[in-house]
Amino acid sequence: MTTKHERASALLAVSTVIFALRKDDETGGEPQVWLPLVRRIREPFQGRWALPGGPLRVGEDLAYAAGRTLNETTGLAPSYLEQLYAFGDASRSSGAERVVSIVYWALVRGEEAERAVVGENVAWFPADHLPELAFDHNLIVEYALWRLRTKMEYSRIAHAFLGERFTLAQLREVHEAVLGRALDPANFRRTIEASGAVVATDEYLTGTPHRPPRLYRYDDAVDLADAGPLPLQQHFFKGES
Amino acid sequence: MTTKHERASALLAVSTVIFALRKDDETGGEPQVWLPLVRRIREPFQGRWALPGGPLRVGEDLAYAAGRTLNETTGLAPSYLEQLYAFGDASRSSGAERVVSIVYWALVRGEEAERAVVGENVAWFPADHLPELAFDHNLIVEYALWRLRTKMEYSRIAHAFLGERFTLAQLREVHEAVLGRALDPANFRRTIEASGAVVATDEYLTGTPHRPPRLYRYDDAVDLADAGPLPLQQHFFKGES
DNA sequence: GCAAAAGTGTTCATTTTACACCCATGA
DNA sequence: TCATGGGTGTAAAATGAACACTTTTGC
Incomplete structure (x- = not known):
């Protein structure tokens, strides 16, 4: 009954689903939803594409870290940023220490997405036709897409x-x-x-x-997004790389 | 540019907003949304009412811990359980170590809520008329209520x-x-x-x-709640206290 | 039979959808 | 003047709200 339980701790990381609208270079026509992914350079899932992200730094706020890693991988600043989900089950981490990942989703402007940096290990994909990603990132992108579409109906x-x-x-x-x-x-x-x-x-x-x-x-008098009573987490990175 | 940054870690905790329908004992009439709160017995916010919760144990999954603390404070099992938000900003914790709180929200059945335990430091409140709670828990309850009401429109x-x-x-x-x-x-x-x-x-x-x-x-063929593509986190505690 | 809630039918207002049609500009 | 997307008007269809009315039980 009164067993002594040791308190859990964890390393912290953030990932971000970054959405932008792009015209397909080949088919042209109407713009579609695209997102940038990074190729993993180590195990597990080495070589697979994954959501941009990285470890949280000491003293750094969650949303700030999401915007920072977004900026580091794309050179862009998010025009919208919102928390999506937190993953932290003990079985999730392969290493000895538990890792809690806070996933954000973000929107960036179209013109900016055009001049986004595309390094060796960064590439943009249409959100509807993704390859098999690392971890459960396919599921996370689907969830983010669902949130984006749902939110479009009742917000700005x-x-x-x-x-x-x-x-x-x-x-x-x-x-x-x-x-x-x-x-x-x-x-x-x-x-x-x-x-x-x-x-x-x-x-x-x-x-x-x-x-x-x-x-x-x-209309500045109307909030950008009605996220309910919770305050929005928005940060802007003006070429801070 | 290439400054060495130390990686952040944190203690883990869960809290849960637990909703049940109850008839007001005094006014009677139609049932309303109620939720149980626990009185804090230490600083900060000593004496204030707060959301039930507690530290995560080593090896314990997030949703499981939410259901466990729910069961410990009410003696009940959740019939619905879903993650609400993760709080983990560095400035949030008063102590030296950062604390990441994963907040869940849950529904319990009416008949069960009737026989819920009410200890010295546990009390049920109507969700619309709460006292001033500890931390930012008033805001969290508002957000959970918003999610509950919104979700009622498009799910079961x-x-x-x-x-x-x-x-x-x-x-x-x-x-x-x-x-x-x-x-x-x-x-x-x-x-x-x-x-x-x-x-x-x-x-x-x-x-x-x-x-x-x-x-x-x-209709068992229809999902209980359309939470998007993300799998639901449901656990049941059959009198495991 | 009467009261009260279960369950059905119908009307009216509002919103959504489809599409015809005019407007203004570059070429 | 012609082609084309910008912008307006309008009617049909679908949805939602209000409420009258019939059904079935306990008392």
């Missing part, structure tokens, strides 16, 4: 893929890429305008071969 | 509050208690029947002062 995270000003067609493209299906432009416009999340500016995007679309901006 | 977790067989009126009472508002019995019946989540049995609940309602059961 789609804006995290875009810049300061954008057309409604661009915003619709984001929704279409994430949901994986086409949306009616007319109905989409009305839905977004009714939500009050965006504000029309008096600027127009010129240079298009056709009628110039109006530019919109976010 | 309401069933976790009920037994094997139940009437549609009982199921409606659960929804009403969680959502905090009355629902139209006729429309609720149609909605539930259309969802295909429940199956009508050929049994009826007798002993009521009026027309005996039909008993239903879960």
Whole structure:
């Protein structure tokens, strides 16, 4: 009954599922959800692709570490960052010491994703067609994708893929890429305008071969994402590498 | 640039937000969402109410530890258990060593909650009217409540509050208690029947002062809760105290 | 029979979906 | 002026809310 139990401790690590929208270089066409992976250079799962991440440093906050490793692998700064899940079962670690991994998911802007660094052991993959990853990372990506898609319906995270000003067609493209299906432009416009999340500016995007679309901006009065009562964990890394 | 960084480690702990439906002993009437809290017997926040929980033991899995501490404080077994959030920022711990807390939320059945143990330092509170809790536990409970209410709309977790067989009126009472508002019995019946989540049995609940309602059961072919692709972490503690 | 909850039917309002059609610009 | 995406209007379809009404039991 009153057995003496020793208290568990663990090493800490973070991983991050990083989503960006990219047009497939070959097929072209509509943008899709892509994510960067890193190749493991040691056992276990040596040679397999895995989520970017790494150990937590002494005194470092969880979300900060997630943003830091994201920046180290892509050279980018997250425009959205949120905790996904914590893995810490005793059986999970192969070594002697237990390792607790806190997994985050992040969004980065499209233009930035274009100029993302791609090193020897970093590559981008379409989120729907991943190879077999290390550990249970396939499952984690699926869960992150589910969270992304679910959250798009009741929050404004789609804006995290875009810049300061954008057309409604661009915003619709984001929704279409994430949901994986086409949306009616007319109905989409009305839905977004009714939500009050965006504000029309008096600027127009010129240079298009056709009628110039109006530019919109976010309504700063509305939160970026309704994550419930829990405070959002957002950090920005301005070329801190 | 290539500074040597020491790797962070931490002690591990779990806490659990435990929800049950109870009728207020004084006002009676409709059941509401209640949860058990424990009084802290040491600093910091000595004397304040806090979420049940405790340190993780060596070799113990996270979800198992959540179910164990739940069982230790209430004598009950969770009918639903899911991870909520991980707290592990360096500044959070007052002591020298960092502490990572994994918070779970759980549902227990109504009848069982009735016979839950209430010790000297354990008390049940209505979830909507909590005192000022220790740490940031008020915020955590709010988040768990938000998750419970959100999840009710697209999953079958309401069933976790009920037994094997139940009437549609009982199921409606659960929804009403969680959502905090009355629902139209006729429309609720149609909605539930259309969802295909429940199956009508050929049994009826007798002993009521009026027309005996039909008993239903879960459709085992449908998952209890659509938590996305991540596997559910469920454990059952059959009087293991 | 009466009261009360179980269960069914129907109407009305609202939202969603589909799609026709006009507008404004570059070429 | 023509092609094309931007933007508006509108009707059908689906959904949701409200509520009248019938059924079945205990008393």
